[in-house]
Amino acid sequence: MKLNVDAHLWCLGTYAERYVPGGYYDEMEVDQKLEIMSGIEGLTGLFVFYPLPPMPEDADKLVSKLNNYGLKVSNVAMEVWSDRRWKHGTFCTNEENIRKEAVKIFKEGIDFAREVKADSVLLWPAHDGFDYPFQVNYRDGWKTMVETIREIGEHDPNMKIAIEAKSKDPRQKMYVPNTGKTMALINDIGLDNIGGALDVGHSLMADENLAESLCMLDSHDRLYQIHLNENYKDADPDMIFGTLNFWELLEFFYYLNKTDFKGWSSIDTIAAREDREQALKLGVDLIWKLKHLADKLTEKSDIIDANLKQYKFTDNMQLIKDLVLQ
Numbered sequence: 001m002k003l004n005v006d007a008h009l010w011c012l013g014t015y016a017e018r019y020v021p022g023g024y025y026d027e028m029e030v031d032q033k034l035e036i037m038s039g040i041e042g043l044t045g046l047f048v049f050y051p052l053p054p055m056p057e058d059a060d061k062l063v064s065k066l067n068n069y070g071l072k073v074s075n076v077a078m079e080v081w082s083d084r085r086w087k088h089g090t091f092c093t094n095e096e097n098i099r100k101e102a103v104k105i106f107k108e109g110i111d112f113a114r115e116v117k118a119d120s121v122l123l124w125p126a127h128d129g130f131d132y133p134f135q136v137n138y139r140d141g142w143k144t145m146v147e148t149i150r151e152i153g154e155h156d157p158n159m160k161i162a163i164e165a166k167s168k169d170p171r172q173k174m175y176v177p178n179t180g181k182t183m184a185l186i187n188d189i190g191l192d193n194i195g196g197a198l199d200v201g202h203s204l205m206a207d208e209n210l211a212e213s214l215c216m217l218d219s220h221d222r223l224y225q226i227h228l229n230e231n232y233k234d235a236d237p238d239m240i241f242g243t244l245n246f247w248e249l250l251e252f253f254y255y256l257n258k259t260d261f262k263g264w265s266s267i268d269t270i271a272a273r274e275d276r277e278q279a280l281k282l283g284v285d286l287i288w289k290l291k292h293l294a295d296k297l298t299e300k301s302d303i304i305d306a307n308l309k310q311y312k313f314t315d316n317m318q319l320i321k322d323l324v325l326q
C-alpha cells in the first residue's frame with residue numbers, strides 16, 4: 001500500500017457544537033488553513049466538500065490554488081446532510097423531489113471530482129435511518145436507498161463512490177451502521193464502482209475490530225477511503241488519531257500494509273480544547289509513527305502470519321512487544 005494522508009478544512013474549524021454554538025475558536029481564513037496544512041510534513045491532500053464554498057468553484061482554479069500550497073485534491077465529499085431538507089434521509093426518503101435534488105448534486109459533484117482528479121467521492125447516508133418504532137417503513141427505505149445510490153453510481157462507472165457507515169448520530173438508528181451492512185448495501189446496489197469508506201472512529205464506535213473490517217472491504221476490492229480519528233467506542237467525538245486504541249490501530253496498519261490500497265487516509269478530527277494547528281500536526285505524526293511501527297512488524301510477517309495460522313497468540317505478542325516497546 002501507499003500511505004497518502006489528507007485532511008479537510010474543518011479540522012481547523014471553530015468546532016461549534018450545540019453546547020458552544022459560537023465555537024471554541026474564531027473562524028480562520030481559508031488561506032491561513034492551507035498555509036498551516038502545507039507546513040505539516042506528511043500531509044499532502046485536501047478533502048474537498050461539494051458544493052464548494054469557501055473553495056473556488058472552478059476546477060482549474062481549485063487545483064492551482066491547492067498546488068500553490070503543495071496540496072492535491074484527495075477526495076470529494078458531497079455535502080448532503082447539513083440542510084433540514086435531508087431530515088428524512090437523503091437517499092431513502094419517500095419524497096421524490098428531495099431524492100432528485102440529491103442525485104443532481106451527486107451528478108454535478110462527480111463531474112467536478114473527475115475534473116479535479118479526485119480519487120473517489122464520499123457518500124454518507126447521515127439521515128437515512130430512524131429514531132422510533134413505527135416511524136418508517138424499513139423495506140421501502142432500504143429499497144429506495146439502493147435505487148437512489150445505484151442511479152448515482154451509474155453516472156460515471158469510472159468514479160468510485162465510497163459509502164460511509166455510522167451506527168448513530170444524527171439518527172438513533174442508521175440504515176448503514178457498520179461495515180457488514182455497508183457490504184450488504186454494496187451487494188444490493190450491484191455496481192463495480194460502489195465501495196466503502198472505513199471511518200476508524202465509526203468502526204470503533206460500532207464495536208468492530210478495525211483490521212477485520214478492513215479485510216472485509218479489501219477482500220471484496222471495496223476499500224475506497226479511510227477516515228482517521230478515535231474515540232472510547234461509545235460515541236463519535238472525533239478525537240486525535242493514535243491517542244487511545246494503540247494495539248488495535250497497530251494491527252489495522254499491519255493489515256493495511258498487506259493491501260494494495262493507494263487511496264487517501266483522511267484526518268477527520270475535532271480538537272476543541274487544544275491548539276488547532278498542533279492537534280492536526282500531532283495526528284499526522286501519529287499516523288506515520290503507527291505506519292512505521294507496522295512496517296517493523298511487516299518485516300517479520302513470515303513469523304507473525306505463521307503464528308496466526310497456528311493460533312500462537314502469546315508467541316506473537318512476545319515478538320510484537322519487543323519490536324514495538326523498546
Ligand SMILES: [Mn+2]
Nearest residue numbers: 201236238268
Ligand atoms: Mn466522525
